[in-house]
Amino acid sequence: MAISPKKLSQILELAEKLCRERGVRLTAQRKQVLELVCAAEQPLGAYDILERLRSRMDNPTPPTVYRALEFLLEQGLIHKLESLHAFIGCSHPEHPHASQFLICSDCGDVSEIESDKIAEGLRKAEESTGFKAKRPVIELLGTCAECQLEPSE
Amino acid sequence: MAISPKKLSQILELAEKLCRERGVRLTAQRKQVLELVCAAEQPLGAYDILERLRSRMDNPTPPTVYRALEFLLEQGLIHKLESLHAFIGCSHPEHPHASQFLICSDCGDVSEIESDKIAEGLRKAEESTGFKAKRPVIELLGTCAECQLEPSE
DNA sequence: GTTGATAATGCTATATTATAACAAGTTATT
DNA sequence: AATAACTTGTTATAATATAGCATTATCAAC
Numbered sequence: 398m399a400i401s402p403k404k405l406s407q408i409l410e411l412a413e414k415l416c417r418e419r420g421v422r423l424t425a426q427r428k429q430v431l432e433l434v435c436a437a438e439q440p441l442g443a444y445d446i447l448e449r450l451r452s453r454m455d456n457p458t459p460p461t462v463y464r465a466l467e468f469l470l471e472q473g474l475i476h477k478l479e480s481l482h483a484f485i486g487c488s489h490p491e492h493p494h495a496s497q498f499l500i501c502s503d504c505g506d507v508s509e510i511e512s513d514k515i516a517e518g519l520r521k522a523e524e525s526t527g528f529k530a531k532r533p534v535i536e537l538l539g540t541c542a543e544c545q546l547e548p549s550e
Numbered sequence: 551m552a553i554s555p556k557k558l559s560q561i562l563e564l565a566e567k568l569c570r571e572r573g574v575r576l577t578a579q580r581k582q583v584l585e586l587v588c589a590a591e592q593p594l595g596a597y598d599i600l601e602r603l604r605s606r607m608d609n610p611t612p613p614t615v616y617r618a619l620e621f622l623l624e625q626g627l628i629h630k631l632e633s634l635h636a637f638i639g640c641s642h643p644e645h646p647h648a649s650q651f652l653i654c655s656d657c658g659d660v661s662e663i664e665s666d667k668i669a670e671g672l673r674k675a676e677e678s679t680g681f682k683a684k685r686p687v688i689e690l691l692g693t694c695a696e697c698q699l700e701p702s703e
Numbered sequence: 704g705t706t707g708a709t710a711a712t713g714c715t716a717t718a719t720t721a722t723a724a725c726a727a728g729t730t731a732t733t
Numbered sequence: 734a735a736t737a738a739c740t741t742g743t744t745a746t747a748a749t750a751t752a753g754c755a756t757t758a759t760c761a762a763c
Contacts, residue, residue: 422759424711443749458714463750468711479632480687482720482749499681510679514671519690522665527695528652534633536687537672542680575730577740596720611743616721635720635749705763712757720749729740 400436408435408486412474415490421472429453430465431486434475440483440507478507480536485509495519497535503544553589561588561639565627568643574625582606583618584639587628592658593636631660633689638662648672648686654694661694 416423450457469475569576603610622628641662
């Protein structure tokens with residue numbers, strides 16, 4: 398189930414808008430990486446992105462990719478899945494949030510959730526410890542509802 | 551503030567006990583890796599461990615380390631910090647739990663917490679999505695209470 | 704519009720983290 | 734001792750990520 402072209406261009410326009418407002422530059426390169434990440438079914442590794450960039454630009458190298466990813470992460474336009482070493486488009490870049498992911502080990506599907514309960518728990522933990530979180534990494538690795546039905550596939 | 555020798559041997563004894571009960575083998579190699587990880591101030595990377603193993607055995611190689619780590623992770627005797635690519639001793643290996651970590655980017659200190667609120671939030675999220683989590687990764691990167699006091703150090 | 708500062712890119716090399724593959728040795732049980 | 738299952742030894746290499754430095758682009762100030 399690929400993302401629709403319409404939805405994709407909406408994402409890109411929103412990204413343009415946010416960057417304009419913030420006074421940062423969504424350059425062609427960065428935009429292409431964002432587009433690749435957002436258009437992908439699954440989270441992409443940096444070298445997956447590198448591979449796909451070949452058809453769009455001349456001789457991309459790892460730094461090209463990692464620099465773009467760094468920018469996009471800073472701007473909250475994508476997330477990094479630490480446990481997969483992979484990147485995924487952000488579902489709602491317009492408001493900052495503690496990203497929370499459900500990662501199915503069977504089908505590889507990843508869904509971003511926004512649980513208030515979890516957010517609340519995190520806030521409480523910060524409160525009681527005095528810790529100030531800048532980047533929460535919440536990744537639940539396991540089996541999605543669909544894959545639990547199937548014997549194994 | 552290093553861990554006391556007494557505390558360390560308690561940890562090792564508990565590990566022995568748990569492995570015995572489970573019918574798995576805490577071999578000398580695995581025990582040494584566990585000891586190094588638990589004795590360390592900070593989380594250790596696999597190659598840090600490799601380095602430290604040199605004084606204890608002959609010509610250790612990456613697979614030696616990774617195999618031991620894999621075993622120790624399976625047994626819940628250590629945790630992997632995905633965002634740091636590093637390993638840390640488990641605070642309470644006797645009962646399984648969703649490990650939750652506060653990772654200070656300033657001083658590098660890592661503390662394991664057990665927030666019921668967070669655990670509760672995770673449970674709720676599973677309930678409402680039908681997702682079954684096998685390995686939760688909860689890592690809050692930020693600044694610990696102490697480091698917030700200091701101007702910068 | 705030239706100058707100078709800042710940011711972004713190009714490019715090569717290399718660091719860091721992790722696993723594959725297969726041979727050899729150990730352990731526990733028959 | 735024979736067997737099966739597990740553990741280790743060893744070499745090689747895969748996969749992920751960054752350092753460092755030269756070059757180019759952008760934009761504001763003069």
